[in-house]
Amino acid sequence: MEADDPLWQEFAAETAEHLDALETGLAGDGAVDVLFRAMHSLKGMSAAIGAHGIGTLAHKAEDVLGLARAGRLALGPPARSALLAAVDCLRGQRVALLEHRQDQAPPPALLARLGALAEGRPMAAEIPPPSLPTREDPLRATLASRLADELPDLQAAPGRAHRLADLARESQMWRLAALLDGVSTDADRPAALGRLRRALKLLHPKEQPPHRFAGSLHQEAQAVRMALPGPRAALGRAAEILAACADALGDEQAELLARQIQDLAMRTGEEPAQRLAELRDDFASALAAPQLMPLVERLRPAPPPLTPGLAATLPPSTHARAAAAMAAGRRIWRLRLGPLPTAEAIAEPFLARAGEVRGGAGPPEALDIFMASELPPEELAALRAEADPDGGALTDLSAADAPPPAPTMRVRQDRIDAVIALEAELRAAALSLGDAITAPQARAAFEDLAALQARLPAAAAARLASGLERLRAASGAAERAQGRLSIALGQLDEAVLELRVMPFSSLAMRLPRVLRATAEAQNKQVTLEVRGEEVQIDRSLADLLADPLLHLVRNAVDHGIEPAEERIAVGKPATARLLLVAERLPGRLVLSFSDDGRGIDDTVVLARARSRGLISAEIAARLSREEIYALLFLPGFSTRDAINETSGRGVGLDVVQDAARRAGGAVRVESTLGQGTRFILDLPLTAAMQPVLLVEAGGQPYALPAGRVEAVIRPEQLPQGQALTTLEAVLHLPLAESSAIVLVRRPAGLLALAVERVGRRTDLLLKPLHPALAGTAGVGGVGVLGNGEPVLLLEPDSLPGEAASAGSFQASRFPAEGTSRP
Amino acid sequence: MQTNSATPTDHRAPPPAVNSEAASMMLTLTVAGQLCAVPVLAVRDVLGVQVITRIPLAPPEVAGSLNLRGRIVTAVDLRSRLGLPAREPGQVAMSVVVEVGGELYSLLADQVGEVLTLHAEDRAPNPQTLDPAWKEFALGVHRQGDQLLVLLDVDQLLALGV
Numbered sequence: 001m002e003a004d005d006p007l008w009q010e011f012a013a014e015t016a017e018h019l020d021a022l023e024t025g026l027a028g029d030g031a032v033d034v035l036f037r038a039m040h041s042l043k044g045m046s047a048a049i050g051a052h053g054i055g056t057l058a059h060k061a062e063d064v065l066g067l068a069r070a071g072r073l074a075l076g077p078p079a080r081s082a083l084l085a086a087v088d089c090l091r092g093q094r095v096a097l098l099e100h101r102q103d104q105a106p107p108p109a110l111l112a113r114l115g116a117l118a119e120g121r122p123m124a125a126e127i128p129p130p131s132l133p134t135r136e137d138p139l140r141a142t143l144a145s146r147l148a149d150e151l152p153d154l155q156a157a158p159g160r161a162h163r164l165a166d167l168a169r170e171s172q173m174w175r176l177a178a179l180l181d182g183v184s185t186d187a188d189r190p191a192a193l194g195r196l197r198r199a200l201k202l203l204h205p206k207e208q209p210p211h212r213f214a215g216s217l218h219q220e221a222q223a224v225r226m227a228l229p230g231p232r233a234a235l236g237r238a239a240e241i242l243a244a245c246a247d248a249l250g251d252e253q254a255e256l257l258a259r260q261i262q263d264l265a266m267r268t269g270e271e272p273a274q275r276l277a278e279l280r281d282d283f284a285s286a287l288a289a290p291q292l293m294p295l296v297e298r299l300r301p302a303p304p305p306l307t308p309g310l311a312a313t314l315p316p317s318t319h320a321r322a323a324a325a326m327a328a329g330r331r332i333w334r335l336r337l338g339p340l341p342t343a344e345a346i347a348e349p350f351l352a353r354a355g356e357v358r359g360g361a362g363p364p365e366a367l368d369i370f371m372a373s374e375l376p377p378e379e380l381a382a383l384r385a386e387a388d389p390d391g392g393a394l395t396d397l398s399a400a401d402a403p404p405p406a407p408t409m410r411v412r413q414d415r416i417d418a419v420i421a422l423e424a425e426l427r428a429a430a431l432s433l434g435d436a437i438t439a440p441q442a443r444a445a446f447e448d449l450a451a452l453q454a455r456l457p458a459a460a461a462a463r464l465a466s467g468l469e470r471l472r473a474a475s476g477a478a479e480r481a482q483g484r485l486s487i488a489l490g491q492l493d494e495a496v497l498e499l500r501v502m503p504f505s506s507l508a509m510r511l512p513r514v515l516r517a518t519a520e521a522q523n524k525q526v527t528l529e530v531r532g533e534e535v536q537i538d539r540s541l542a543d544l545l546a547d548p549l550l551h552l553v554r555n556a557v558d559h560g561i562e563p564a565e566e567r568i569a570v571g572k573p574a575t576a577r578l579l580l581v582a583e584r585l586p587g588r589l590v591l592s593f594s595d596d597g598r599g600i601d602d603t604v605v606l607a608r609a610r611s612r613g614l615i616s617a618e619i620a621a622r623l624s625r626e627e628i629y630a631l632l633f634l635p636g637f638s639t640r641d642a643i644n645e646t647s648g649r650g651v652g653l654d655v656v657q658d659a660a661r662r663a664g665g666a667v668r669v670e671s672t673l674g675q676g677t678r679f680i681l682d683l684p685l686t687a688a689m690q691p692v693l694l695v696e697a698g699g700q701p702y703a704l705p706a707g708r709v710e711a712v713i714r715p716e717q718l719p720q721g722q723a724l725t726t727l728e729a730v731l732h733l734p735l736a737e738s739s740a741i742v743l744v745r746r747p748a749g750l751l752a753l754a755v756e757r758v759g760r761r762t763d764l765l766l767k768p769l770h771p772a773l774a775g776t777a778g779v780g781g782v783g784v785l786g787n788g789e790p791v792l793l794l795e796p797d798s799l800p801g802e803a804a805s806a807g808s809f810q811a812s813r814f815p816a817e818g819t820s821r822p
Numbered sequence: 823m824q825t826n827s828a829t830p831t832d833h834r835a836p837p838p839a840v841n842s843e844a845a846s847m848m849l850t851l852t853v854a855g856q857l858c859a860v861p862v863l864a865v866r867d868v869l870g871v872q873v874i875t876r877i878p879l880a881p882p883e884v885a886g887s888l889n890l891r892g893r894i895v896t897a898v899d900l901r902s903r904l905g906l907p908a909r910e911p912g913q914v915a916m917s918v919v920v921e922v923g924g925e926l927y928s929l930l931a932d933q934v935g936e937v938l939t940l941h942a943e944d945r946a947p948n949p950q951t952l953d954p955a956w957k958e959f960a961l962g963v964h965r966q967g968d969q970l971l972v973l974l975d976v977d978q979l980l981a982l983g984v
Contacts, residue, residue: 225900287911313906421893427889429887525953668942699878700876731878731879732878732879733878767893767894769887769894769896770846770887770894770896770925770927770982771925772881772884772896772982773884773887773896773982774878776880777879778878778879779877779880780881782875782877782887784894786891788874789873789889790873790875790886790887790889790894791875792875792876792877792878792887
């Protein structure tokens with residue numbers, strides 16, 4: 001652990017507390033509020049430190065708890081066991097992060113399980129909750145009945161808990177076993193009994209509550225009272241003990257009081273600390289009372305007064321009701337109705353599900369309805385889209401109580417570019433630092449010195465040993481610091497990525513003009529619909545996509561869309577429809593561009609490819625549909641004879657494919673003859689970073705896009721009949737001995753590329769290459785390695801010379817390993 | 823790569839109101855034994871031996887790319903650009919980083935010399951005896967003692983086959 005870093009120390013300490021609070025709360029009957037806040041704090045802390053794995057899982061779990069808090073999900077056994085599984089996983093992730101600086105991703109199955117809970121899908125049948133006993137298990141049934149029998153005796157004879165704990169272990173109920181062990185070993189027996197009783201209540205929720213133990217809470221309540229003015233952590237522990245003891249007695253009111261204190265004591269941040277300070281006297285007197293009762297009413301945060309902005313927006317008659325709604329934790333939303341006669345009819349079902357109407361204002365053609373809702377914004381947006389898909393009736397939905405937007409600044413684009421360039425430089429420096437720190441030579445040197453130590457005289461050996469110790473400590477510290485640096489860089493990466501995003505609309509807005517010009521020139525009627533205009537895309541991608549999108553529009557009008565009379569003749573509307581959809585998926589941006597035109601005719605494509613000399617007759621006969629579509633993207637392919645003023649000459653769909661590849665993505669085509677064509681561009685979120693496989697040829701490293709590498713094999717594993725070429729031959733470098741073959745996927749089939757050496761997989765930060773060089777065949781771009789060395793990214797599809805070499809380099813000519821090539 | 827109406831470097835206007843003194847300062851280089859010079863105002867950096875990543879299949883005068891503090895710089899070997907014989911194995915090249923049209927280039931020279939002030943009025947047109955390899959890229963010559971200094975036309979040198 002990092003002893004010197006307050007941030008990590010705080011993270012280590014607080015996450016442990018939150019996880020403990022969650023575990024005890026989930027195993028027992030912890031207040032949902034407490035659980036939610038603990039999970040929320042956990043999420044916040046992991047975000048602050050850049051631990052995305054923990055953050056992702058905590059976020060999902062928080063969703064579930066949020067629903068439970070809103071009363072929309074019962075925190076029954078399935079939910080609890082899923083959440084406990086999440087807590088267990090979070091503990092593991094936390095340890096990995098603290099001890100190894102590893103940000104582990106949570107298991108997808110667990111995320112899915114939590115996601116299903118949040119969406120209200122039944123899960124019990126799909127994944128058996130691991131921590132719950134199944135009634136069919138005879139061992140567990142025995143345990144259950146013995147526990148019920150012997151529980152009352154445990155108070156007087158705690159030694160018996162040992163045997164029960166063993167039995168629990170045999171039934172693989174570790175949590176229960178640990179709790180039973182606690183009864184015999186824990187100094188605070190009543191609390192241990194209380195934790196056990198809570199767990200049993202959870203295990204058998206439908207049965208009679210377990211035996212209530214006898215006793216008094218006086219001592220524990222007194223302890224909490226004494227702890228009230230002290231440090232919050234100590235107070236939290238005392239309150240937990242009181243809550244557990246209250247549970248042992250079955251005193252729910254007392255437990256609630258203890259949980260309230262525990263909640264405020266264990267939550268981080270200013271607000272709970274302040275609340276605790278305000279309520280300290282009330283808690284003290286409640287704890288001194290003969291009957292412990294929670295401070296239910298007093299604990300609610302004071303109703304926030306209407307903000308001046310909101311008060312001005314809302315009609316005065318609604319002020320009181322709006323304030324009450326806000327006091328109850330709901331938000332005020334403003335729904336603007338469009339000037340449609342049906343608007344109100346459309347709004348009604350939406351309002352019924354979304355919230356409560358608090359009032360209305362404005363003229364009838366733009367009526368504002370104010371409603372109070374507890375639903376999160378995304379859910380409201382989804383409901384709105386469902387109620388009014390066209391957006392004509394419910395024209396706007398915005399938070400009426402939203403704080404004024406954060407002040408924005410206009411920054412010149414080149415300033416942002418400079419920041420981005422610096423970030424890239426910093427990242428390259430950090431990468432090379434990481435490479436330097438983990439360099440194998442340093443480890444080897446340590447081993448050499450350690451070996452030397454054994455052969456030195458004792459006095460010298462001792463001095464060497466202490467020197468080595470200090471060196472190791474220093475290099476360990478450097479490694480940990482580097483780990484922190486890379487986490488911080490990850491955060492910086494994200495922040496910078498946000499700096500350079502722009503909405504898709506700014507890319508799409510150029511299209512209608514081009515469409516109109518193109519369509520008018522050809523006397524075609526075409527409309528374009530763009531969806532996903534709000535999707536944020538990286539500027540590096542936007543720069544790459546600007547021209548290809550224009551080209552797709554022109555291409556659709558030129559080749560896809562039929563003249564109006566032809567459309568009418570086949571029963572289509574005279575006006576053709578283009579649809580461009582941008583969709584942000586996890587880690588990817590998918591653009592799909594479709595038309596409802598004539599579709600792609602394979603025979604026309606094949607005939608054109610043959611007349612252009614792109615393929616031979618025998619090959620043409622063997623091609624699959626996908627391979628035929630791939631022909632469309634070949635440079636020099638154009639299915640139109642007449643050169644027209646819009647599509648111009650010599651520019652084909654290859655620009656689209658070229659752009660997709662430069663961005664590290666791919667383009668594919670779907671088409672149905674007579675019904676239309678769809679181009680799908682599947683792109684990474686940024687064009688600036690690409691995962692690659694490094695290979696070596698002629699002593700220099702080259703990078704192949706990792707997504708295109710099918711496999712790396714040894715020369716003798718080359719499949720029969722697979723043509724082989726060497727990277728050196730392709731790049732016109734002097735031949736060298738090859739040690740491995742990289743199988744690269746290409747539209748035209750696999751390319752077997754023999755290389756001198758296969759290096760590691762890494763992320764390559766791509767840089768703009770000089771325009772004069774960007775078009776060089778086989779070059780996909782240039783990137784910077786960790787050591788700052790530029791490396792060329794190869795573009796497999798445009799690697800030249802393969803057509804000629806595919807036949808001439810046969811597998812038999814491949815040199816066997818160990819033999820050298822002249 | 824893409825035609826972009828507003829390249830990020832558009833704002834980088836030529837330095838305004840350059841005094842004639844600065845404009846006549848030249849950095850001298852030696853290429854294959856010939857003394858030559860480039861305007862100091864275009865020079866951004868002078869670097870020693872650099873790791874240069876070759877770009878196979880690129881025009882021969884392009885020696886490759888190098889990483890100048892995070893920016894990728896195209897390296898142009900003056901020897902191959904001028905059609906002169908390649909450096910002897912083991913002979914190192916110096917990088918003179920120049921900026922032209924918002925792009926950075928590294929000119930590989932055999933040696934980098936000093937900065938001289940060369941006034942335009944002292945410049946002579948290319949003599950008949952100048953090696954034809956140099957003529958295409960020479961703006962004129964200056965006499966330096968018993969040596970002839972060729973003033974290089976940087977724009978012409980960097981007009982790579984686009």
